[in-house]
Amino acid sequence: MPHLLIRGVAPEQIRTISQSLVAELASLCQCPSDYIMLECLNTTACFDGEFVPSYPFIEVNWFDRGTLVQDQAAECIDRHIRSLGIPEAEVAFRIYESSNYYSNGRKLSEPLPNEDESGAIQAVLSENERLKDELQKARKALLNNQTSSQMSSKLYDALRE
Template sequence: MPHIRVRGAEKEKVRDFTAGLADELGIIAECPADWFTFEYVETTFFFDGKEDDGLVFIEVLWFDRDSEARDKIAALFTERWKKITDKIVTIVFNPLIENMYYEDGVHF
Protein backbone atom coordinates (compact mmCIF):
# COMPACT_ATOMS: atom_id res chain seq x y z
CA MET A 1 0.00 0.00 0.00
CA PRO A 2 -0.26 2.44 -1.83
CA HIS A 3 -1.26 0.48 -4.93
CA ILE A 4 -0.75 2.00 -8.38
CA ARG A 5 -2.68 0.46 -11.30
CA VAL A 6 -1.94 1.45 -14.88
CA ARG A 7 -3.97 0.59 -17.95
CA GLY A 8 -4.19 1.86 -21.49
CA ALA A 9 -0.45 1.55 -22.15
CA GLU A 10 1.91 -1.18 -23.26
CA LYS A 11 3.48 -3.35 -20.56
CA GLU A 12 7.00 -2.20 -21.49
CA LYS A 13 5.99 1.45 -21.08
CA VAL A 14 4.51 0.73 -17.66
CA ARG A 15 7.74 -1.04 -16.68
CA ASP A 16 9.77 2.00 -17.80
CA PHE A 17 7.34 4.37 -16.06
CA THR A 18 7.82 2.63 -12.70
CA ALA A 19 11.65 2.60 -12.78
CA GLY A 20 12.78 4.58 -9.72
CA LEU A 21 9.26 5.87 -9.14
CA ALA A 22 8.73 4.35 -5.68
CA ASP A 23 11.57 6.40 -4.20
CA GLU A 24 10.09 9.65 -5.53
CA LEU A 25 6.59 8.70 -4.39
CA GLY A 26 7.83 7.73 -0.94
CA ILE A 27 9.16 11.24 -0.41
CA ILE A 28 5.89 12.86 -1.48
CA ALA A 29 3.60 10.42 0.35
CA GLU A 30 5.89 10.26 3.40
CA CYS A 31 6.14 6.49 3.49
CA PRO A 32 8.79 3.88 2.65
CA ALA A 33 9.35 3.16 -1.03
CA ASP A 34 8.81 -0.57 -0.48
CA TRP A 35 5.18 0.07 0.52
CA PHE A 36 4.29 0.85 -3.12
CA THR A 37 3.01 -1.78 -5.51
CA PHE A 38 2.64 -1.25 -9.24
CA GLU A 39 0.25 -3.19 -11.42
CA TYR A 40 -0.11 -3.34 -15.18
CA VAL A 41 -3.70 -3.98 -16.24
CA GLU A 42 -4.20 -5.14 -19.81
CA THR A 43 -7.35 -3.58 -21.23
CA THR A 44 -9.17 -2.74 -24.44
CA PHE A 45 -11.07 0.51 -24.89
CA PHE A 46 -14.14 0.87 -27.11
CA PHE A 47 -15.94 3.83 -28.61
CA ASP A 48 -19.04 3.69 -30.77
CA GLY A 49 -18.82 -0.07 -31.21
CA LYS A 50 -15.16 -0.07 -32.29
CA GLU A 51 -11.85 -0.61 -30.53
CA ASP A 52 -10.27 2.69 -29.55
CA ASP A 53 -6.77 3.71 -28.45
CA GLY A 54 -8.22 5.14 -25.25
CA LEU A 55 -6.02 6.90 -22.76
CA VAL A 56 -3.46 6.12 -20.10
CA PHE A 57 -5.41 5.59 -16.89
CA ILE A 58 -3.56 5.58 -13.58
CA GLU A 59 -5.43 4.64 -10.44
CA VAL A 60 -3.96 5.24 -6.99
CA LEU A 61 -5.47 3.27 -4.11
CA TRP A 62 -4.16 4.54 -0.77
CA PHE A 63 -4.89 5.92 2.65
CA ASP A 64 -5.73 9.47 1.68
CA ARG A 65 -3.13 12.23 1.75
CA ASP A 66 -3.69 15.97 1.40
CA SER A 67 -4.35 17.80 -1.86
CA GLU A 68 -0.75 18.98 -2.04
CA ALA A 69 0.50 15.37 -2.13
CA ARG A 70 -2.13 14.44 -4.74
CA ASP A 71 -1.19 17.45 -6.88
CA LYS A 72 2.52 16.59 -6.72
CA ILE A 73 1.93 12.95 -7.59
CA ALA A 74 -0.44 13.81 -10.44
CA ALA A 75 2.18 16.22 -11.83
CA LEU A 76 4.94 13.60 -11.48
CA PHE A 77 2.87 10.90 -13.22
CA THR A 78 1.87 13.27 -16.03
CA GLU A 79 5.44 14.46 -16.57
CA ARG A 80 6.77 10.88 -16.73
CA TRP A 81 4.04 9.70 -19.12
CA LYS A 82 4.43 12.64 -21.47
CA LYS A 83 8.03 11.48 -21.97
CA ILE A 84 6.74 8.03 -22.99
CA THR A 85 3.55 8.73 -24.94
CA ASP A 86 1.40 11.52 -26.32
CA LYS A 87 -1.79 9.84 -25.11
CA ILE A 88 -4.02 11.67 -22.64
CA VAL A 89 -3.18 10.72 -19.05
CA THR A 90 -5.95 10.42 -16.47
CA ILE A 91 -5.09 9.98 -12.79
CA VAL A 92 -7.65 8.99 -10.17
CA PHE A 93 -7.03 8.79 -6.44
CA ASN A 94 -9.21 6.31 -4.55
CA PRO A 95 -8.91 6.66 -0.78
CA LEU A 96 -9.01 3.46 1.22
CA ILE A 97 -10.56 3.27 4.67
CA GLU A 98 -8.02 1.96 7.15
CA ASN A 99 -10.34 -0.35 9.08
CA MET A 100 -11.54 -1.84 5.77
CA TYR A 101 -8.01 -2.64 4.54
CA TYR A 102 -6.70 -5.98 5.76
CA GLU A 103 -3.21 -7.41 5.52
CA ASP A 104 -2.89 -11.05 6.55
CA GLY A 105 -6.31 -10.85 8.20
CA VAL A 106 -5.60 -7.75 10.29
CA HIS A 107 -6.92 -4.28 9.45
CA PHE A 108 -4.94 -1.09 9.87
Protein backbone atom coordinates in the same frame (compact mmCIF):
# COMPACT_ATOMS: atom_id res chain seq x y z
CA MET B 1 0.59 1.68 -0.41
CA PRO B 2 0.12 3.52 -2.86
CA HIS B 3 -1.02 1.02 -5.44
CA LEU B 4 -1.18 2.33 -9.02
CA LEU B 5 -3.50 0.56 -11.46
CA ILE B 6 -2.41 1.62 -14.94
CA ARG B 7 -4.61 1.20 -18.02
CA GLY B 8 -3.92 2.18 -21.60
CA VAL B 9 -0.13 2.27 -21.28
CA ALA B 10 2.02 -0.66 -22.41
CA PRO B 11 3.83 -2.54 -19.64
CA GLU B 12 7.14 -2.06 -21.52
CA GLN B 13 6.64 1.70 -21.32
CA ILE B 14 5.83 1.62 -17.61
CA ARG B 15 8.90 -0.53 -16.98
CA THR B 16 11.14 2.21 -18.42
CA ILE B 17 9.84 4.83 -15.95
CA SER B 18 9.15 2.52 -13.00
CA GLN B 19 12.36 3.15 -11.02
CA SER B 20 12.26 6.93 -11.21
CA LEU B 21 8.48 7.08 -10.70
CA VAL B 22 8.59 4.82 -7.64
CA ALA B 23 11.58 6.68 -6.15
CA GLU B 24 9.84 10.02 -6.48
CA LEU B 25 6.52 8.73 -5.12
CA ALA B 26 8.29 7.09 -2.16
CA SER B 27 9.91 10.42 -1.35
CA LEU B 28 6.60 12.28 -1.62
CA CYS B 29 4.70 9.71 0.46
CA GLN B 30 7.55 9.27 2.95
CA CYS B 31 7.42 5.50 2.65
CA PRO B 32 9.82 2.77 1.50
CA SER B 33 9.83 2.22 -2.26
CA ASP B 34 8.73 -1.39 -1.82
CA TYR B 35 5.40 -0.10 -0.43
CA ILE B 36 4.54 1.20 -3.90
CA MET B 37 3.05 -1.15 -6.46
CA LEU B 38 2.63 -0.49 -10.17
CA GLU B 39 0.22 -2.79 -11.98
CA CYS B 40 -0.29 -2.61 -15.73
CA LEU B 41 -3.79 -3.78 -16.54
CA ASN B 42 -4.58 -5.35 -19.88
CA THR B 43 -7.81 -3.71 -21.02
CA THR B 44 -9.86 -3.81 -24.16
CA ALA B 45 -11.81 -0.73 -25.12
CA CYS B 46 -14.69 -0.64 -27.57
CA PHE B 47 -16.20 2.36 -29.32
CA ASP B 48 -18.74 2.56 -32.12
CA GLY B 49 -18.61 -1.19 -32.72
CA GLU B 50 -14.82 -1.28 -32.97
CA PHE B 51 -11.92 -2.13 -30.70
CA VAL B 52 -9.96 1.03 -29.92
CA PRO B 53 -6.86 1.74 -27.82
CA SER B 54 -7.60 2.19 -24.11
CA TYR B 55 -7.29 5.73 -22.83
CA PRO B 56 -4.32 6.22 -20.47
CA PHE B 57 -5.81 6.16 -16.98
CA ILE B 58 -3.99 5.72 -13.68
CA GLU B 59 -5.97 4.93 -10.55
CA VAL B 60 -4.07 5.50 -7.32
CA ASN B 61 -5.34 3.52 -4.33
CA TRP B 62 -3.88 4.74 -1.06
CA PHE B 63 -4.43 6.07 2.45
CA ASP B 64 -5.10 9.80 2.60
CA ARG B 65 -1.95 11.89 2.73
CA GLY B 66 -3.57 15.29 2.41
CA THR B 67 -4.30 17.47 -0.59
CA LEU B 68 -0.78 18.83 -0.98
CA VAL B 69 0.83 15.37 -1.28
CA GLN B 70 -2.03 14.18 -3.49
CA ASP B 71 -1.53 17.14 -5.86
CA GLN B 72 2.22 16.52 -5.96
CA ALA B 73 1.71 12.79 -6.60
CA ALA B 74 -0.73 13.51 -9.45
CA GLU B 75 1.76 15.92 -11.05
CA CYS B 76 4.59 13.38 -10.62
CA ILE B 77 2.60 10.55 -12.23
CA ASP B 78 1.39 12.78 -15.07
CA ARG B 79 4.94 14.04 -15.78
CA HIS B 80 6.34 10.49 -15.92
CA ILE B 81 3.52 9.25 -18.18
CA ARG B 82 3.94 12.23 -20.54
CA SER B 83 7.69 11.56 -20.68
CA LEU B 84 6.73 8.43 -22.63
CA GLY B 85 5.33 10.60 -25.43
CA ILE B 86 1.76 10.10 -24.28
CA PRO B 87 -0.01 13.44 -24.89
CA GLU B 88 -2.70 13.10 -22.22
CA ALA B 89 -3.70 10.86 -19.34
CA GLU B 90 -5.96 10.96 -16.33
CA VAL B 91 -5.09 10.23 -12.72
CA ALA B 92 -7.72 9.47 -10.08
CA PHE B 93 -7.29 8.76 -6.38
CA ARG B 94 -9.22 6.25 -4.31
CA ILE B 95 -8.80 6.82 -0.58
CA TYR B 96 -8.78 3.85 1.77
CA GLU B 97 -9.74 4.18 5.44
CA SER B 98 -7.78 2.04 7.87
CA SER B 99 -11.03 0.91 9.52
CA ASN B 100 -12.14 -0.59 6.17
CA TYR B 101 -8.81 -2.15 5.17
CA TYR B 102 -7.75 -5.65 6.18
CA SER B 103 -4.38 -7.33 5.99
CA ASN B 104 -4.20 -11.06 6.65
CA GLY B 105 -7.72 -10.97 8.04
CA ARG B 106 -7.00 -8.20 10.56
CA LYS B 107 -8.38 -4.70 10.40
CA LEU B 108 -5.51 -2.28 9.84
CA SER B 109 -6.87 0.13 12.47
CA GLU B 110 -6.56 -2.54 15.21
CA PRO B 111 -3.23 -2.75 17.01
CA LEU B 112 -1.38 -6.03 16.75
CA PRO B 113 -1.47 -8.08 19.94
CA ASN B 114 1.81 -7.92 21.82
CA GLU B 115 2.04 -9.62 25.18
CA ASP B 116 5.10 -7.65 26.27
CA GLU B 117 3.36 -4.40 25.42
CA SER B 118 0.12 -5.33 27.19
CA GLY B 119 2.10 -6.36 30.28
CA ALA B 120 3.95 -3.05 30.25
CA ILE B 121 0.67 -1.18 29.88
CA GLN B 122 -0.82 -3.10 32.80
CA ALA B 123 2.23 -2.28 34.95
CA VAL B 124 1.90 1.42 34.13
CA LEU B 125 -1.83 1.34 34.96
CA SER B 126 -1.12 -0.34 38.30
CA GLU B 127 1.58 2.20 39.13
CA ASN B 128 -0.85 4.98 38.19
CA GLU B 129 -3.46 3.60 40.61
CA ARG B 130 -0.88 3.37 43.39
CA LEU B 131 0.20 6.98 42.83
CA LYS B 132 -3.44 8.13 42.83
CA ASP B 133 -3.97 6.45 46.22
CA GLU B 134 -0.83 8.07 47.64
CA LEU B 135 -1.89 11.47 46.33
CA GLN B 136 -5.34 11.08 47.89
CA LYS B 137 -3.78 10.16 51.26
CA ALA B 138 -1.39 13.13 51.05
CA ARG B 139 -4.28 15.49 50.29
CA LYS B 140 -6.25 14.19 53.29
CA ALA B 141 -3.23 14.58 55.56
CA LEU B 142 -2.63 18.09 54.30
CA LEU B 143 -6.28 19.04 54.89
CA ASN B 144 -6.14 17.58 58.41
CA ASN B 145 -2.94 19.52 59.17
CA GLN B 146 -4.45 22.75 57.86
CA THR B 147 -7.62 22.23 59.91
CA SER B 148 -5.74 21.39 63.11
CA SER B 149 -3.31 24.27 62.64
CA GLN B 150 -6.26 26.62 62.14
CA MET B 151 -7.91 25.30 65.30
CA SER B 152 -4.67 25.58 67.21
CA SER B 153 -4.26 29.21 66.24
CA LYS B 154 -7.92 29.89 67.14
CA LEU B 155 -7.43 28.15 70.46
CA TYR B 156 -4.22 30.08 70.98
CA ASP B 157 -5.99 33.38 70.24
CA ALA B 158 -8.83 32.45 72.60
CA LEU B 159 -6.43 31.62 75.38
CA ARG B 160 -4.50 34.87 74.88
CA GLU B 161 -7.63 36.89 75.49
